[in-house]
Every structure is written in structure tokens, then in C-alpha cells.
Amino acid sequence: MDRPVKAEIESLRRELERAGYEYYVLDSPTMSDYDYDHKLRRLEELEAAYPEHVTPDSPTQRVGGQVLDGFQEVRHEVPLESLQDVFSMEELEGFDQRVRDAVGATEYTVEPKVDGLSVALEYRDGLFIRGATRGDGTVGEDVTENLRTIKSIPLRLPEAVPRLIVRGEVFMPRTVFARLNEQREQNGEPLFANPRNAAAGSLRQLDPKVAAERQLDIVLFNVQLVEGKSFTNHSESLEFLRAMHFKVIPYILCRDIEQIEAQVETIGKDKTAYAYDIDGAVVKVDRLAERSALGSTAKFPRWAAAFKYPPEQKESQVLDIVIQVGRTGVLTPKASLSPVRLAGTTVTSASLHNQDYIMEKDIRIGDTVLVQKAGEIIPEVVRVVPEKRPPDTEPYRFPEACPVCGAPVSRDEDGAAIRCTGAECPAQLLRNLTHFASRDAMDIEGLGPSLVENLVKAGMVKAPGDLYSLKSEEVAQLERMGQKSADNLIAAIERSKKNDLSRLLFAFGIRQVGQKAAKVLAAHFGSLDALCAATVEELTSVEDIGSITADSLFQWLHSSQAQHLIHVLKEAGVNMTSAVRPAGEQPLAGKTFVLTGTLESYSRTEAGARIEALGGKVSSSVSKKTSYVVAGAEAGSKLTKAQALGVPVLSEEDFLALLRAEGGENGP
Structure with a gap:
């Protein structure tokens, strides 16, 4: 290997490591995104040409792990202890008195308690070699590949410390959590209850690429074990971690209980200012020798306590219950509330999730309800205040037709979701079009989510069938298109007309009809006309087609919106027969x-x-x-x-x- 090439690889790695530290830890980038992407691509090219020189700490190895079959157990060399909770200032004062009775006057650190997932990171000679979840404090799970995807974790320390084990809290930033739940709601997927659940689920994904997409972060709060260094105080060890390019928990040193209580109150008031959820404040004896003298009980260290904040709850009135229709057709009820101030913001609405949730809590229009923010983010109705219920209220009835398009609604057989069955429902248009054009469906090259959104915004497409009447010169006027791109799109749409019936069936996005079922049905019936003429009994007689799939397909094919869509596609010349031969x-x-x-x-x-x-x-x-x-x-x-x-x-x-x-x- 030429020395200049090796030198370039090493130089690129140093530049990218520094840029990542400035961006993800210091939040003060000096390198532009363009330059970072350009340098990363150059490094990827060099490492591809010289694979023998790829190292585990290279910035290109953040998401390089294979999909795992499961997680290996890890026995923690230093136990990851939990903390004793206190719920009042009186209990906090009692903790302080016990400490002072044992060791005399002392100093404490007061830190926000991050509501995430506790992990241990292990380094040898400055290189990150393993990361594990807390588990039961003694045995956790090896999640090294997923932790590598967290860009604020240094893969190589600026100093080659012989051995270092540190403890931190993995979290999902509030902004990422809000965006993830918004996407899940649009896709008809269950919402995460809070950022902690989302972080825990993401860190335990068997595919590191999925974990990387969740954009997790971490904050460090303890040195578990270190070789070649010694510390007198906990605060000193935190400054060492900061020097090692870790993102470190903010802390304040306090000398007496008055200062401690004031800082605990300050953290509580500023809860929404942090990038992460917090559920309390942690008070720790700072001097490590005093910690050793205090020791631990069978469950908790005697030198620390976690003050837990009660959730803020206030009363509000349900002014209305509004039904929203998501991109997958799921009907989601939302309570319109009289304005109430909660966790730093004014709340005027709260999700009611589904029909079962409303029935279980017996929520009615006009009710006075107790409201809080789940995880300090999502407004939720805790319960009805029955003594304040007006005498003329009635139980809420879910609509039997979609409030957007008027099509009948149906309940999922395997859950609580109620969906619109409309094939051309405007509320589902973006999702339906994106699915219709996707690779496994009609395979319309170039028609991705952003272009679909532009076509819909311009009013050019109001249903999948409208794709086949698009004009090249009109599409060329869209932002970021141009004539050549428009011509390519129209050509791709034209090619899709020749697709087999199985692709068209899958493209329709019919509930329960996936790729396999679409291929089986297309091969068995041979044409869409024959499929439309089939009875439910004839559908269920087809191998691998059960009664739930048959009912869903029959109802969809015979709905007015589906019939209109099929007619439009026929007129456009879309193929509706199958070239697949029967099984024999x-x-x-x-x-x-x-x-x-x-x-x-x-x-x-x-x-x-x-x-x-x-x-x-x-x-x-x-x-x-x-x-x-x-x-x-x-x-x-x-x-x-x-x-x-x-x-x-x-x-x-x-x-x-x-x-x-x-x-x-x-x-x-």
C-alpha cells in the first residue's frame, strides 16, 4: 500500500472523528454537512479499495454489523446498581441526614436523571470493544453493534487508556421521538408510549441498521472501572470523561441540603429544556472515599438517592371528539380540550387512541377530565372526573363511515384499529400512491414519496388511476423535475401497464393481500374479471387463502371506489391478466x-x-x-x-x- 494513500486514510479518519465529536457531542460543528459527506465517501472508496486496512474504529463502521440471531449475555465486572427513590423533600432531607451522620459534612453532585436505558461501555487501549445493557445489574445483553450506531459514542478515545468501563443512559431525543411516532401513526403502526420505550426497543433491534435509523443518543454519568488513572471525586471523573470526548451529564456541586433542594427544584422547572426526558434528579456524594465508607445495602448504594418528580396533572373539559384518518386508513379519535398549561406548553388536544380506549375510560363530550403529558411530551387523558359530568352527556359512538370519503369502515380482526375501506380515500392518498408505485408493486421507477407529494400538492393526482393520464409537459413544471426527468417518469408509468396481475393486486394495498397472496390469486383466477366474479366461498377454496383474506378481498373488490379505480385503470390500458401458469x-x-x-x-x-x-x-x-x-x-x-x-x-x-x-x- 502506498504511503500517501495510507496517510490520506488516517487523515480522513482524524478529520471525520473530530467533526463527529464537534457535531454530536459539543453541538458546535465547524465542518459543513457537504464536506463531511464528501470526505466520508472518499474514505469509503479508499477502504473498499484497501479492505485489509479497515479498522473497527473507522467512521465508516458505524453501521457495519450483520443482522443478529440474538443477544449474548454479559456479566458486569462492576455491578450497575439502581438507586433508592425519594418522593418528597422530607425524604431527601432524611437521606442527607443519614449521610452526614456517617461521614460528616460533605459535598454532593446533583444531576438530572435521564429516563432512558442504562448501558456499560468498555474500552481497551482507547478502543471501544463492547457495550451491554444493564439487565438486572449483574448480567446484561451484548448490544455492541447497535451502540456503534450512536454517533456521540467515540469508537476511539483521544487517549489510549489501558482499560475503561463507563456507564451511561441511552435515550431517544424528544424531537426524534415525536417524528418517529408521527411516522408510525401515518403508517398505522402502534405508537411508542414514551421516549424510554422507544429507546429500549431500538437498542434491542437485531438489525443494527434499524437501530441506526432511530437516531439514538447517550449521556455518560459514571466511571465504573479505570486503569492507569485515579480520581478523588466523582466530579473529577466526569471531567475526565468530558476530556475523553464523551457527552457527559450536567451537574452542580452542592454543600448543604438547602442548595440541594434549590437545584432539585430548578431541574424540575427546567425539565422541558433538556433534549431528553428526565424523571427525577440524582443526588450523589462527590468524594469517592466517602462513598466507599458508606457502602451499599442489598439493593442500593447508601451514597446516592433519586428524587422523583410527580407528573403534572390538570383538569380540562372535552369540547369535542374529532376523528382523524391516517395514511393507512386508521381512524384515530382526538379530544379537543379547553386550553390548559402543562409541562411548559398549552395543551388543547389529546389522542384517545381508539374506540376501546374511549369505552374503557367512558370519555364523553362535555366531560371534565384529568390530563397529563405522557413522558412530558404527549398529552393524554388520565381519567374522567365523574362528579363534574353534565347530566345530558351520552356515550360516544364511533362513526360507521369514513369522515373523509364516506366509505364503510371495518375493524381489524387482530386489533382495536378501525379503518376506512375506501380505495380512493383522499386521506390515504400519499401512502396509497407510494405503495402503488413501489418496486414490489407496479415498480414505477422514479416515483418516490417526495415526487408523489409534489404531484398531490399540484392537484395532478387524486387517485392511483390518475397516474396514467399525466402529461410529460405538465410534470416537467414541478419543482426539481425538468423535461428529461418528466419523460423518464411517463415512460416508467407506461411500462408499468404491462405488469402481471399479481403486481396490480399487491399495488391495490388490500388488507390481508400481500405479495404471496396476490401471486396465488393471480395464478388461480388468471384475470381480474374472474377474480371480481368469484364468491367468498370460491376465494377461500384457493390454497393459502383464508376466510379473513377472502372477506377483506371480496369487500374491497365490490366497493364503489374500487370499482371506479378498476374502471379507470382498464380504460388506461393497464394489464389485468396473469402470465403465471396454473400450479399443474x-x-x-x-x-x-x-x-x-x-x-x-x-x-x-x-x-x-x-x-x-x-x-x-x-x-x-x-x-x-x-x-x-x-x-x-x-x-x-x-x-x-x-x-x-x-x-x-x-x-x-x-x-x-x-x-x-x-x-x-x-x-x-
Whole structure:
């Protein structure tokens, strides 16, 4: 390896490490996002060319782990103790008196108590080698790969400390939590109750890439073990952690109970000013020798206490219950409230989640209710104040029709969600269009979420069928489009008309009808007309189609909005038949193909469709069970593996000949 190249790699790593520290820890970036992305890409290119020089602490290795089968147990060398809670100033004064009786006058640190997930990080010779959850304090789980995705955790310390174990709290920033729940609500997924639950669920994802998407953060609050260093005070150790480029918990030194109580009150008043949720304030003896003298009980250290703040609750009146329809058609009730000040903001509404929630709490329009903020963020109704209920109130009734489009609503068989069944409901338009155009559905290249949103905002598309009447010159006027991009989009839409019926069925987004069910139904009935004419009994007689799927499909196909959509698509020339042969006429049944390299005759998606039409299966990885590897130009490691395993390899010419022989080659 040339010395200049090695020097460039090392220089890029140092620059990127410094930039990450300034951005994620100091919150004071000096490098622009553009420069950071440019340098990171250059480093990725160099490491790809010289893989033997990739190191675990490189900025490129933040999300490099494989999907895990499970988490290994880790026994903590130094136990991660929990703290004794106190709930009043009197109890806090009692804690202080016990400490002073034992060790005399002393100083304390007072810190906010982060409501997250406690972890231990281990470093050897300055390199991050392992991270584990607290678990029961003695045994936790190895979540190293997920912790690597947290960009405020240094993978290499500025000083090669022989050995260091530190403790911190992983959290999800408030802004990230709000955005994540908004996305989950739009997608019809269950909401996280609070940032702590969201952080815990994210840190225990088996796929590190999912954890990375959740944008977790961490704040350090203790040195568990250190070699080559010694400290007199806890505050001194925190400053050491700061020097090691960790994000460290803010703290104040207090000399007496009056100062402690004043700081506890200040933290409580400023709860919403932190980037993370806090559920209390932690009071710790600062001098480490005094901590050793005080020791611990069987459960808690005697040198620390956690003051817990009670949730702020206030009364408000339910002025109305409004139904909102999400992108997946879920009807979500929301209470309109008389304004009330909670946790630093004015609250005028609260989610009521679903029909069951309303019935369980018996919430009615006109009721006086007790309101609080779950996790200091999301307003929620705690309970009704029955003695203040007006005499003329009535139990709330959920609507039987969608308030947006008027289509009937139905309840999920496996949950409490009630959904609009409309195929062209405006409330679901963005989600429906994005799904309709997605790769596994109609595969309209270039029609992603941002362009879908622009088309809807411009009023060009009000239902999926409108895509097929778009004009290139009109689309070209949209922001960030231009004539060439518009022409490419129209061409992609035109190509999608030739897709197999199975893709169209999946594109409709019918509840319970996924890719597999769509392929089974398309192969069995052969055409959309035949499918529409089928009874529920005929649908359930199809292999792998159960009664729930059959009912959902039948209701959807016979709704007025679906009938209109199908009519529009027929008029536009969209294919509504299947090229897939019935089960008894599938010559490639039981055969598994792997595609690698570039084919001239087909795209990979088209080649896969040809294989599946003849009953074959397409896989992304080569194994001894693979029947054939189809190798196009510039075939890579899959070809090498196939040759090593003795798997038959087909050239593009061989592949086309096989399709012709089996009746599956109709031209690209």
C-alpha cells in the first residue's frame, strides 16, 4: 500500500472523528454537512479499495454489523446498581441526614436523571470493544453493534487508556421521538408510549441498521472501572470523561441540603429544556472515599438517592371528539380540550387512541377530565372526573363511515384499529400512491414519496388511476423535475401497464393481500374479471387463502371506489391478466434461481418475473440448494461461490434458451 494513500486514510479518519465529536457531542460543528459527506465517501472508496486496512474504529463502521440471531449475555465486572427513590423533600432531607451522620459534612453532585436505558461501555487501549445493557445489574445483553450506531459514542478515545468501563443512559431525543411516532401513526403502526420505550426497543433491534435509523443518543454519568488513572471525586471523573470526548451529564456541586433542594427544584422547572426526558434528579456524594465508607445495602448504594418528580396533572373539559384518518386508513379519535398549561406548553388536544380506549375510560363530550403529558411530551387523558359530568352527556359512538370519503369502515380482526375501506380515500392518498408505485408493486421507477407529494400538492393526482393520464409537459413544471426527468417518469408509468396481475393486486394495498397472496390469486383466477366474479366461498377454496383474506378481498373488490379505480385503470390500458401458469403447468416449480451481473435482455425484476411465471423461485443468495445461477456481464462474488459449490451456471444465452424451451420467453 502506498504511503500517501495510507496517510490520506488516517487523515480522513482524524478529520471525520473530530467533526463527529464537534457535531454530536459539543453541538458546535465547524465542518459543513457537504464536506463531511464528501470526505466520508472518499474514505469509503479508499477502504473498499484497501479492505485489509479497515479498522473497527473507522467512521465508516458505524453501521457495519450483520443482522443478529440474538443477544449474548454479559456479566458486569462492576455491578450497575439502581438507586433508592425519594418522593418528597422530607425524604431527601432524611437521606442527607443519614449521610452526614456517617461521614460528616460533605459535598454532593446533583444531576438530572435521564429516563432512558442504562448501558456499560468498555474500552481497551482507547478502543471501544463492547457495550451491554444493564439487565438486572449483574448480567446484561451484548448490544455492541447497535451502540456503534450512536454517533456521540467515540469508537476511539483521544487517549489510549489501558482499560475503561463507563456507564451511561441511552435515550431517544424528544424531537426524534415525536417524528418517529408521527411516522408510525401515518403508517398505522402502534405508537411508542414514551421516549424510554422507544429507546429500549431500538437498542434491542437485531438489525443494527434499524437501530441506526432511530437516531439514538447517550449521556455518560459514571466511571465504573479505570486503569492507569485515579480520581478523588466523582466530579473529577466526569471531567475526565468530558476530556475523553464523551457527552457527559450536567451537574452542580452542592454543600448543604438547602442548595440541594434549590437545584432539585430548578431541574424540575427546567425539565422541558433538556433534549431528553428526565424523571427525577440524582443526588450523589462527590468524594469517592466517602462513598466507599458508606457502602451499599442489598439493593442500593447508601451514597446516592433519586428524587422523583410527580407528573403534572390538570383538569380540562372535552369540547369535542374529532376523528382523524391516517395514511393507512386508521381512524384515530382526538379530544379537543379547553386550553390548559402543562409541562411548559398549552395543551388543547389529546389522542384517545381508539374506540376501546374511549369505552374503557367512558370519555364523553362535555366531560371534565384529568390530563397529563405522557413522558412530558404527549398529552393524554388520565381519567374522567365523574362528579363534574353534565347530566345530558351520552356515550360516544364511533362513526360507521369514513369522515373523509364516506366509505364503510371495518375493524381489524387482530386489533382495536378501525379503518376506512375506501380505495380512493383522499386521506390515504400519499401512502396509497407510494405503495402503488413501489418496486414490489407496479415498480414505477422514479416515483418516490417526495415526487408523489409534489404531484398531490399540484392537484395532478387524486387517485392511483390518475397516474396514467399525466402529461410529460405538465410534470416537467414541478419543482426539481425538468423535461428529461418528466419523460423518464411517463415512460416508467407506461411500462408499468404491462405488469402481471399479481403486481396490480399487491399495488391495490388490500388488507390481508400481500405479495404471496396476490401471486396465488393471480395464478388461480388468471384475470381480474374472474377474480371480481368469484364468491367468498370460491376465494377461500384457493390454497393459502383464508376466510379473513377472502372477506377483506371480496369487500374491497365490490366497493364503489374500487370499482371506479378498476374502471379507470382498464380504460388506461393497464394489464389485468396473469402470465403465471396454473400450479399443474409450472415447469420450473421447485427450482431456485440466483441472478448476478447485468443482463441485456431483461432487468433483474423482469427476469425474476419470467422465472416466477413458470413456477420458479428467485433467491438473493447462493447455497447448495440453488438450482441455477444466471450470470450476466460483470458477475461478482455470487458467481465465484456458485463455482465453488458446483452449482450450475447459466449464461444469458443459456437462460433465454431455457425460457424458450419452457414457453416463458415472450421478448423483453
